[in-house]
Amino acid sequence: MTVASPLGSPWPAHAVRGADGAVRVAGVDVRDLASAQGTPAYVLDEADFRARARAWRTALAGAFAGIGAETDVYYAGKAFLSVAVARWAHEEGLRVDTATGGELAVALRAGVPGADIGLHGNNKSDAEIARALDAGVGRLIVDSLGEVDRVVAAVRARGDGAPPAPVMVRVTTGVHAGGHEYISTAHEDQKFGLSVAAPATGGDSPAMTALTAVLDHPELRLLGIHSHIGSQILDPAGFAVAARSVLGLRADLAARTGYLVPEVDLGGGFGIAYLPGEVPLDPERVAKDLAAAVDEACATLGTPVPRLSFEPGRAVVGPTTLTLYTVGTVKPVTTEDGRTRLYVAVDGGMSDNIRPALYGAHYHAALVGRPGAGRTVLARVVGKHCESGDIVVHEVQLPADVAPGDLLAVAATGAYGRSMASTYNHVPRPPVVAVRDGSTRVLVRRETEDDLLALDLG
Known part of the structure; x- marks a missing residue:
């Protein structure tokens, strides 16, 4: 033998x-x-991929159930996406996050329902926005103030009776995490999202301006706030800091408008081992730490815990x-x-x-x-x-x-x-x-x- x-x-x-x-x-x-x-x-x-997808889904669901919150896990297709892989992820209970029209096309070809797909992108074309609406995507992640108006225009172009577009607003919290400057996506001087920091000259932060603009348009339905702090993160502390910032923004928006967004997405970026001896992030440990941080922050703010969503990609397929x-x-x-x-x-x-x-x-x-x-x-x-x-x-x-x-x-x-x-x-x-x-x-x-x-x- x-x-x-x-x-x-x-x-x-x-x-x-x-x-x-x-x-x-x-x-x-x-x-x-x-x-x-x-x-x-x-x-x-293949079996390893499926097992890792299940591990993240069950760990996050279990930890957040303990604080009375529901969760969604989106497989971040940018890590690697093919028709079969999108299908595997969905069969294991994950939704699919896409960043371009091409990735959206792959997810749809795989048979993933539009409601289980999210579309990211800092520079979506009008055609990509229209295609996402045609597919009935579960959420469009708005990345700039100008994009708010473009999504509104796309909904209006669909004619009277078109349902409002479900949107989240991507924000930057100032938390800098990840293995390289180019893959740390929440510091201020970069292309993604809208800062939660108020300008030195006074007035609302870009993030608050975008959130209130979404609420001002009946063509849009504000699902929540989105944050992604980087990639290949091996210290979960950054996620907790970002969560507190986003939850604070959520509470501020509710105090101003009376609307408490139902969902917060804390992104992905969970690190893996590339070399012998390196220790990857453990799904159960990350889930427990994040659930505790969210529970504590909401208790301090006096707000109910939202629905949470996450976007592991590298941690599933890498x-x-x-x-x-x-x-x-x-x-x-x-x-x-x-x-x-x-x-x-x-x-x-x-x-x-x-x-x-x-x-x-x-x-x-x-x-x-x-x-x-x-x-x-x-x-x-x-x-x-x-x-x-x-x-x-x-x-x-x-x-x-x-x-x-x-x-x-x-x-x-x-x-x-x-x-x-x-x-x-x-x-x-x-x-x-x-x-x-x-x-x-x-x-x-x-x-x-x-x-x-x-x-x-x-």
Whole structure:
């Protein structure tokens, strides 16, 4: 009998290494998968995805039920969205959050009811707003004062008797959280949302101005207030601070207008482990901490607890996926401090994972097609693109005998790998292959050179 050992975090839940040194994910040997599908390929553990979706839904529902509040969990499709993934999320009790018309189209194609879809976006087109209304989306998240008027116009264009558009107003609380400045989305100097801070010259805050403007229009129905403080957050304290700010704004609006918004969305951004030894946010711990913070804030403000909604994306899909590569060129390079670093080039790179180049994000890699030599060496995994910044893994210990033709995998690439993929240098994008119970299913097929040339009109 073959003895298999789980790879553990940050790898997919059902990734194991057999006695032969090869890795299997959900019973599928990566060597067989590479032979059938080619490399690079994103390999997604379906059961892991479903389990993580359920874990967030049940943890949040349980914790907030304890303070008398109901919850909704929206899968943040920007992390990775396909028809099958949107369907899985909905089957596990999640709604779907979209950020563009394209993401909305995928969710609708998956059969997700419009009422279970939200549409974000700081610069929605008139066509996207109209399409969302046609689909009967459950909520439009308004991101600017000008957008209030544009949604009003879209409702009026639908004629007399059109139902009011359900909207939330996205606000920025000043809480700066996340792994990089570009993914911290609640500080003041950035493109998202409306500040809760009153201007130095006096008067209402931009957030309060937008909220009262929504209430002034019968074409709109104000569902609530939305906040999102960043991505890859590993300290839940920031969520509690943001919650208190948003709940305070809710109470201020009620004192002024008599209308207490029924819902508050605290966004997503829950962090995951990318490297061995890192500790991801635990759904139950986050849920309990947030429920306690919301309960305390509402008690202090003297307001009832609202319905709460959340938007995990990376925390659901990120750890479920690895990217499978084939090693090409291997060469030692002497570093400035006199060390030797082995540069291991793979058949993908920044076109299938831009985050190391864009954010300086760190990943972990391993040989997965065979056992390696007992001795390891300092290595850097790089891609095939014509850029010195085309780095997939900055530093990792790999077996000293790593060689061309080896299979190498990079962990935790489910979030933003395929979503942010490009065809830089005219390299076609990899497929997304789901694995479950020993079988494979292609969710998104590999792009081909014919696909690229079909767009070129000559």
